[in-house]
Amino acid sequence: MDKKNLSVGVDLGTSNLLIYVEGQGTLFNEPSIIAIDKATQKVICVGHEASKLVGKNHEKFDVVRPLQGGVISDIELIREILIFTLNRIFPSEIQSIQKLVICIPSEITNTEKEAIVKLGHSLGIQNTIIEQEIKAAALGSGIDIFAPRGHMVVDIGGGTTDFGILSLGDVVLSKSIKIAGDFFDTQIIDHVKVVHKLEIGLQTAEEVKILLASLTGPYPTNDDDEEMVYEAMGRDLVSGLPHSVLLDAKEIREILLNCFDPIKSVLLATLEETPPELAGDLVDSGILLTGGCSQILGLREYIEDIAKVPVYLSETPLTAVVDGCKKLLKMTNKYFYSEV
Amino acid sequence: MNSSVNKEKEKERIGLGIDLGTANLLVYQEKKGIIFNEPSVIAFDRESGKVVAAGNDAHRMLGKVHSKIAVIKPLRSGVISDMRAAKSLLSYVLSKIDNLTEKDMGRTTCVICCPSEVTKIERDVMIDLATKMSIQDVFIEEEIKSGALGAGIDIFKSKGAMVVDIGGGTTDVGILSFGDIVLSRTVRKAGNFMDDEIAKFVKKNRSVEIGELTAERAKTELADLHQNAKIMTMRYAGRDMVKGIPKWFDLTTTEMQSILFPIFDEIVKLISAVLKDTPPELSADIFRNGIMLSGGCSLIKGIEEYIGNRIMVPVHVVSNPLTCVAEGTKYLIKNRGDYLVNPLQM
Numbered sequence: 125m126d127k128k129n130l131s132v133g134v135d136l137g138t139s140n141l142l143i144y145v146e147g148q149g150t151l152f153n154e155p156s157i158i159a160i161d162k163a164t165q166k167v168i169c170v171g172h173e174a175s176k177l178v179g180k181n182h183e184k185f186d187v188v189r190p191l192q193g194g195v196i197s198d199i200e201l202i203r204e205i206l207i208f209t210l211n212r213i214f215p216s217e218i219q220s221i222q223k224l225v226i227c228i229p230s231e232i233t234n235t236e237k238e239a240i241v242k243l244g245h246s247l248g249i250q251n252t253i254i255e256q257e258i259k260a261a262a263l264g265s266g267i268d269i270f271a272p273r274g275h276m277v278v279d280i281g282g283g284t285t286d287f288g289i290l291s292l293g294d295v296v297l298s299k300s301i302k303i304a305g306d307f308f309d310t311q312i313i314d315h316v317k318v319v320h321k322l323e324i325g326l327q328t329a330e331e332v333k334i335l336l337a338s339l340t341g342p343y344p345t346n347d348d349d350e351e352m353v354y355e356a357m358g359r360d361l362v363s364g365l366p367h368s369v370l371l372d373a374k375e376i377r378e379i380l381l382n383c384f385d386p387i388k389s390v391l392l393a394t395l396e397e398t399p400p401e402l403a404g405d406l407v408d409s410g411i412l413l414t415g416g417c418s419q420i421l422g423l424r425e426y427i428e429d430i431a432k433v434p435v436y437l438s439e440t441p442l443t444a445v446v447d448g449c450k451k452l453l454k455m456t457n458k459y460f461y462s463e464v
Numbered sequence: 465m466n467s468s469v470n471k472e473k474e475k476e477r478i479g480l481g482i483d484l485g486t487a488n489l490l491v492y493q494e495k496k497g498i499i500f501n502e503p504s505v506i507a508f509d510r511e512s513g514k515v516v517a518a519g520n521d522a523h524r525m526l527g528k529v530h531s532k533i534a535v536i537k538p539l540r541s542g543v544i545s546d547m548r549a550a551k552s553l554l555s556y557v558l559s560k561i562d563n564l565t566e567k568d569m570g571r572t573t574c575v576i577c578c579p580s581e582v583t584k585i586e587r588d589v590m591i592d593l594a595t596k597m598s599i600q601d602v603f604i605e606e607e608i609k610s611g612a613l614g615a616g617i618d619i620f621k622s623k624g625a626m627v628v629d630i631g632g633g634t635t636d637v638g639i640l641s642f643g644d645i646v647l648s649r650t651v652r653k654a655g656n657f658m659d660d661e662i663a664k665f666v667k668k669n670r671s672v673e674i675g676e677l678t679a680e681r682a683k684t685e686l687a688d689l690h691q692n693a694k695i696m697t698m699r700y701a702g703r704d705m706v707k708g709i710p711k712w713f714d715l716t717t718t719e720m721q722s723i724l725f726p727i728f729d730e731i732v733k734l735i736s737a738v739l740k741d742t743p744p745e746l747s748a749d750i751f752r753n754g755i756m757l758s759g760g761c762s763l764i765k766g767i768e769e770y771i772g773n774r775i776m777v778p779v780h781v782v783s784n785p786l787t788c789v790a791e792g793t794k795y796l797i798k799n800r801g802d803y804l805v806n807p808l809q810m
Contacts, residue, residue: 272525274528290530291528291530294530294532294533295530296529296531392708395703395709395710398703399527399528399675400527400672400675400678400702401526401527401528401674401675401676401677402527402528403701403703403709403710404674404675404678404701404703404710407710407711407712430709431710432709432711
């Protein structure tokens with residue numbers, strides 16, 4: 125068997141963990157959630173199985189997101205989740221990984237970066253490279269970032285919304301805000317609690333968001349062209365009994381518009397700091413939206429209205445980063461890779 | 465037999481002429497012609513200090529890089545401002561030449577052209593640069609002289625000729641006669657200064673910030689000094705200073721004229737100042753033969769008419785305004801700048 129011949133790309137996102145293996149495609153695409161036994165510290169399960177346990181666990185085990193809000197809350201858990209998934213993908217072949225590219229949110233500090241590199245080393249992979257998600261996302265969406273030309277990418281993920289200006293194959297400027305998918309969910313929970321006196325879980329809130337979210341223009345409709353409503357089930361705060369309410373798209377939009385206010389101001393702040401030559405390029409090249417939440421209805425028009433430049437949606441918002449990893453793995457030269 | 469021929473060949477001296485301009489770097493090699501003609505810009509990787517790009521590639525990066533790359537213009541207003549970058553740029557260019565290794569540098573004669581009014585120290589820096597490249601035989605000549613030779617003017621006659629070189633960093637005005645410079649003056653206002661003024665104008669009147677590349681593009685596309693020039697409107701992009709967002713804005717030929725006229729008036733003033741100091745006998749020659757314009761900015765439309773109308777002397781743009789300085793070094797290598805030796809007859 126060939127030794128040391130696998131190249132692996134990892135998108136270490138707040139909400140989803142994606143693993144790409146060169147020549148074999150994306151082998152893992154599941155929520156980055158881990159369930160761990162409290163007494164023995166042994167991993168019970170990760171990914172989908174663990175996410176089903178969120179809010180339903182008993183006290184003998186913990187269900188944790190190791191990347192809370194885009195930062196590493198526990199490096200040991202990251203290690204566990206990586207080893208567990210890598211082992212599951214290729215049992216006993218973990219030694220044959222030769223190159224590892226890990227994509228992380230742009231806010232991560234240098235010490236955290238070093239910790240991840242060390243983690244790679246401790247797995248026996250000397251060639252461990254850390255890249256910013258923004259860069260990988262742009263590459264994965266098919267932008268030629270290696271030209272001397274400005275591009276802007278907005279990645280609205282689970283934990284953070286990242287803003288980046290790219291040119292010449294790297295990030296010129298990036299900003300990040302901890303308002304993204306997860307935050308929208310908690311805002312929806314709070315809203316339902318206050319207005320409808322009903323306590324709903326995270327999973328329900330996420331479903332509400334996926335079905336009802338919109339920012340501008342018409343509200344989402346169902347197959348019969350009727351405005352969508354959602355029957356959210358939870359626990360009534362007053363009586364303490366299970367109960368349900370009907371939520372409509374109008375109230376969800378109000379919540380989201382409030383959430384997007386800070387995103388809007390960070391977007392403007394990023395544009396303000398962009399060097400003028402690159403800002404000039406943006407008038408043509410526009411802004412690319414990616415990440416799970418870029419699928420929210422009317423987001424494109426909303427951003428277009430703020431920035432007054434063309435806005436594009438990534439065709440593969442959920443896998444753009446890992447697609448970019450694929451290209452990063454093939455790269456040899458730092459700045460002049462154009463064969464995309 | 466064969467080896468002695470090879471030895472003979474090895475002993476042959478290599479002649480290099482370098483026009484280290486603020487905007488463009490040109491290198492002339494004896495018997496080969498101009499081997500490099502690209503912007504004098506170089507890009508470094510900050511971490512490793514390695515050259516990422518030079519010339520055209522680096523020029524396109526101006527104002528567009530991330531913090532891992534430094535894009536440097538080694539010259540400011542005609543003189544070297546960043547020695548390390550200048551050296552790297554030159555080494556990069558020389559490394560592109562075939563059959564030229566470090567060892568060959570020892571038998572290279574090199575002439576470097578500089579603006580007219582530079583101090584002794586600034587000239588020494590140029591020589592220093594060549595010595596650092598291990599070229600021992602270096603001499604400095606004024607761009608004006610080389611430019612005149614390159615433009616095909618026979619300066620070895622006892623006949624006055626006037627050359628105005630409007631380049632990137634400096635505008636040089638010189639009177640030549642009998643193989644050398646009679647009088648020359650420099651003003652540090654030329655192409656780059658115009659770009660800065662355009663950027664300032666846009667900032668003030670449109671509240672939009674633009675980079676140097678855009679300003680340069682606007683200049684080459686819109687500049688027209690004709691009195692009744694065809695009015696053109698072009699669209700450029702920059703960053704809105706009030707809102708911070710990217711924005712289009714329009715610029716017209718008339719506005720461009722209002723930016724450029726004051727700068728050219730200053731150049732005209734310099735020309736008349738030089739003419740005032742010119743010995744009368746030479747003045748007569750110049751009146752008859754006219755003024756020769758060279759340098760990148762002499763490509764601006766209507767410049768002959770604009771200067772001619774104000775000085776009342778015919779003005780001609782040379783046929784090779786961008787390369788004449790480098791081409792002139794061909795002759796200077798031959799006579800080492802000695803006015804008694806006429807290289808045109810060699």
